[in-house]
Every structure is written in structure tokens, then in C-alpha cells.
Amino acid sequence: MTTAPKQPITDVASPDTPVRKNLIDLGDIESLQILDTDGVADEAFVPRLDDEALLRVHRAMVLTRTLDIRMLNMQRQGEMGTFAPGIGQEATQIGQVHPLRSRDWFVPSYRSFGAQLWRGWTIEGLMLLWDGFFEGFEVPAGVNDLPFSIVIGSQVPVATGVAMGIRQRREKHVVVTNFGDGAISQGAVNEAFNFAAVYKSPIVFVVENNGYAISMPAEKQAATKELARRGPGFGIPAIRVDGNDVLAMIVATTEAVDRARAGEGPTLIEAVTYRMGLHTTADDPKVYRSDDEVDTWKPRDPITRFEKYLIGKGLLDENRIQRTGEECEQEVLNARERFRERAVANPREVFEYIYDSLPPALQQQKREYLARLDRKGVR
Ligand SMILES: Cc1ncc(C[n+]2csc(CCOP(=O)(O)OP(=O)(O)O)c2C)c(N)n1
Ligand SMILES: [Mg+2]
Structure with a gap:
């Protein structure tokens, strides 16, 4: 599928190994990485985005993390319900929806702040939603998204049904749906793969392999380490992408969306990433994984890595990074005020x-x- 030659990506099990040296033999599965951990890009593969577009991607990732951190504080202070932080997965999030048009469909799982913000969901809406107010579920005007699902994998057959409908009506829209390394074990997800392939549905399946399904490590979840391998068995072209590399995510998703729009059917993208934080605010990951393990992923942080790239291009410097952080913080705090005005519960x-x-x-x-x-x- 991708026209890019094969690029090695780091073995998930050995995140401390320098990226380009740790090849994995994926046989017929393509893998893609564009930015190394030092933020140096393989220019032959860099997507054609102008400076403003690159900075917009950076800001979106920073805003996503800012919201995550703020909401965690709010939850700890009793002002927010249980929610699922996505720290470390910002590149996967923004990359997977980057090529979508407003009338395309995004059908997410619950760990999708970044993608939802990119699609136009408001910060206060997401806060309302996670604080238990149904008003937060209202889909923003102008996009065709569905609210997220918490029932593992349940959104995938729904997304596939949407895509089958699009094809039947001869529309040109595309569906992107995401789910986790745990969800890919669900029967319904595999049934959806089959329907999508047989009916050449315009859908992109993004499996976010973040290493864990709550406390269950990915290597115990599936005997095949590379989840992308699930695709070809269903007749679905698949690619394994460094999910902490936003440029690689954008390139892979753009190709998959183009294929879908051209009537060539579904694609499976495995985004190899890592959940840096809690499964949800009800979780304590220290019980089942070591700090050392988490530390090995820090050098691959998707935001600092992209920042290094943008600094190298002369688009960012320390001052500008700080300013972006402050602006995002202010944006989240302003939204928190609007949330507070609306989050008045009626216990009756x-x-x-x-x-x-x-x-x-x-x-x-x-x-x-x-x-x-x-x-x-x-x-
Ligand atoms: C059908 C169903 N079974 C169990 C659960 C409880 N549960 C919530 S999250 C989760 C793990 C999901 O892991 P994964 O698919 O890897 O997604 P991640 O949370 O890592 O994003 C489970 C088992 C659920 N929500 N729905
Ligand atoms: Mg997972």
C-alpha cells in the first residue's frame, strides 16, 4: 500500500534500544517511522505540510496533554468523574484524524481526547461528558462523528456499519475508528474486519497498541506481537507505524484514507505507542509495571520529539514552546470556567x-x- 520503502521501527519490547538499529522482520507487513527519537526526519517521507500546519499539529498535541493533566487534577480534587488519560498517545491521536474532512466520520474509543479536540469537540464538552452530563455527548456541528464507546471494541462494528452504508449510498466519506490492543481480541472487532473487507468498506481501523489493556501487558494479550498481522488474514492491507511519530501517523493515515475514498476498501494501522499514565483515574499502574519500564519510553515522548524536529527547522524555540504551553493552559482554564457554569447537577x-x-x-x-x-x- 504505502509507496514509501520499508522503514524499521523500534521493537516495542525493547524501547531503550536506539530506534533505527532495532529492526523487526515483519515479512509482508510494512512499517513506518519518519522521525527518530532525536527528532531527525527522513525527509524523503515527510508529509507536505506548510509551517503553519506543522505548528497546528504541535499545538494540538500540547493542548491534548494540557487538558489531560488539568482534568487529572480536577478529578483528584473531586471536580471530575473517572476518565481515561492519553498521555504519551498524542501523536497517534492527532495523526489518525489529521487527513479527515469534516463530513468524514470518526468513531472513537474512550481514550481519544486529542482526536476529538482536532475534530472540533469542545474542551468544556469533554469535561461535561466525563463528569457525567449527557450534554457533553452532543456531536459538534459540522462533523459526522459518533460519541465514544466505553464497551470495549463495540464501536468497531458500528463504525463498519457506517462505512458499509456509505459505500451502499455511493458517498465519498471515510470512517476512522480506533480501539486498543485489548479490544482487538474481541470477537466483534474481528467480525467487523471481515465485513469491512468483504464489502470493501471505506474505513480505516487504527489499533492503538499502547502496551496494556488495563494491567494486561500486550505480550500476554496476543501471541502475535505485531497486531498489524491481523489485517492480511482478513484481506485487509496493514501497516505498523511508530505511533509516537506524528509525521508517520499522518502519512500512514493519509494513504489509508485516500485508499478508502478511492473505493479500495479498509486498511489496518497498528500505532505502536505507550500509555505513559494511568489506565483510568481508578487505576494505579505501579501495581503491575515498573517505573524503569515507563522511563524507557520517556525519550520517545511524541511531543518533545516533534519539538526537536520543529526546532531543527527553525519553527520553534524554547520561548515559543513555553508560550504555546501557557496559551494551551489558559484555553483549558477558560473552558473549565464554562464547564463550571454548566456542570450543575440536579440530583432529582x-x-x-x-x-x-x-x-x-x-x-x-x-x-x-x-x-x-x-x-x-x-x-
Ligand atoms: C466489553 C468490556 N469488557 C471489559 C471492559 C473493562 N475494560 C475497560 S478498559 C479495558 C481494557 C482495554 O484495553 P485496550 O483495548 O488495550 O485499550 P486501552 O484502555 O489500552 O486504550 C477493559 C477490559 C469494558 N469496558 N468493556
Ligand atoms: Mg491498550
Whole structure:
């Protein structure tokens, strides 16, 4: 599929090994890396983006991380519900939606802040959503995305159905859907692969191999280390991409989206990345992985790596990096104010919206609950 010659990418199991020296023999599976850990690009493969577009990608990654960190603080202070941080996966996130047009479809899993922000979801909307307000699920005007799914892999057959519909209606839209190294074990995901391939559906499957499904390491999840290998068995061309290299993600996704739009069917992109932080705010990864392991991934941080590249091109310097960080922080804080204005819970609503008429047992619970609120003086 890609016209680029094969590029080695680092073996996931040995992240401390210098990137270009650690070849993996993938046989018929192509792999792609453009930026090395020093931020030096293989210019032959760099996507054609002007300076402004490159800086926009950088800012989007910084904003994503800023939001993640701020929301973690809010959660620890009791102002946010449980959520799934994506620290370390920013390049995978921005790269996978970069080539999409507004009327294309993005059908995400729950760890997709970066991609959703790029698609136009608002920061306060995402905050509302993760704080349990249904208003946060409203899809932004102008895009065709679906809200994320927390039921592992369940969004993948839905996304495939959307893509099959697009083809049946002879539309030119494309679907990108993402899911994890754990989700790829789900039967429904594999059924979706088969449907997509047989019906040549315009869909790009992005499996974000971040090393873990909660505490389950990827090497215990699947006997095949390279998840991209799942593609060819279904008749789906696949590529293994360095998911911490935003340029490689953009190139791979652009080619896959172009193929889909041209009627050539699905592609599977394995984005090899690492979840630097918690699975969710309810998780403590220290119980199942060492700090040393996490440290080995720090030199591959997708943001600092891209910054090194942009500094080398003369587009960024330390001052500008600092300014971008401060601007993103301010943007998130402003959104937090708007979130606070809207995040006013009405505890009397908890029995609404699910049943048209409540079953007797729930009617009883509702009466008891409302009486309790009355007793406590909760309005
Ligand atoms: C059907 C289903 N089973 C179990 C869970 C509990 N669960 C939540 S996240 C998760 C792990 C998913 O790992 P992966 O697919 O690698 O995605 P990641 O969280 O790493 O992004 C599990 C088992 C769930 N949400 N849905
Ligand atoms: Mg995972």
C-alpha cells in the first residue's frame, strides 16, 4: 500500500534500544517511522505540510496533554468523574484524524481526547461528558462523528456499519475508528474486519497498541506481537507505524484514507505507542509495571520529539514552546470556567431518561430517594 520503502521501527519490547538499529522482520507487513527519537526526519517521507500546519499539529498535541493533566487534577480534587488519560498517545491521536474532512466520520474509543479536540469537540464538552452530563455527548456541528464507546471494541462494528452504508449510498466519506490492543481480541472487532473487507468498506481501523489493556501487558494479550498481522488474514492491507511519530501517523493515515475514498476498501494501522499514565483515574499502574519500564519510553515522548524536529527547522524555540504551553493552559482554564457554569447537577433527575414508565421496584426506590433528599434539604 504505502509507496514509501520499508522503514524499521523500534521493537516495542525493547524501547531503550536506539530506534533505527532495532529492526523487526515483519515479512509482508510494512512499517513506518519518519522521525527518530532525536527528532531527525527522513525527509524523503515527510508529509507536505506548510509551517503553519506543522505548528497546528504541535499545538494540538500540547493542548491534548494540557487538558489531560488539568482534568487529572480536577478529578483528584473531586471536580471530575473517572476518565481515561492519553498521555504519551498524542501523536497517534492527532495523526489518525489529521487527513479527515469534516463530513468524514470518526468513531472513537474512550481514550481519544486529542482526536476529538482536532475534530472540533469542545474542551468544556469533554469535561461535561466525563463528569457525567449527557450534554457533553452532543456531536459538534459540522462533523459526522459518533460519541465514544466505553464497551470495549463495540464501536468497531458500528463504525463498519457506517462505512458499509456509505459505500451502499455511493458517498465519498471515510470512517476512522480506533480501539486498543485489548479490544482487538474481541470477537466483534474481528467480525467487523471481515465485513469491512468483504464489502470493501471505506474505513480505516487504527489499533492503538499502547502496551496494556488495563494491567494486561500486550505480550500476554496476543501471541502475535505485531497486531498489524491481523489485517492480511482478513484481506485487509496493514501497516505498523511508530505511533509516537506524528509525521508517520499522518502519512500512514493519509494513504489509508485516500485508499478508502478511492473505493479500495479498509486498511489496518497498528500505532505502536505507550500509555505513559494511568489506565483510568481508578487505576494505579505501579501495581503491575515498573517505573524503569515507563522511563524507557520517556525519550520517545511524541511531543518533545516533534519539538526537536520543529526546532531543527527553525519553527520553534524554547520561548515559543513555553508560550504555546501557557496559551494551551489558559484555553483549558477558560473552558473549565464554562464547564463550571454548566456542570450543575440536579440530583432529582437520576431516575429520569431511562424508562418511559418506571417499573414498580424503581418507583419505590425513587420515592425513598426523593424523601431522603427532602430530609437532607437537597433541592
Ligand atoms: C466489553 C468490556 N469488557 C471489559 C471492559 C473493562 N475494560 C475497560 S478498559 C479495558 C481494557 C482495554 O484495553 P485496550 O483495548 O488495550 O485499550 P486501552 O484502555 O489500552 O486504550 C477493559 C477490559 C469494558 N469496558 N468493556
Ligand atoms: Mg491498550
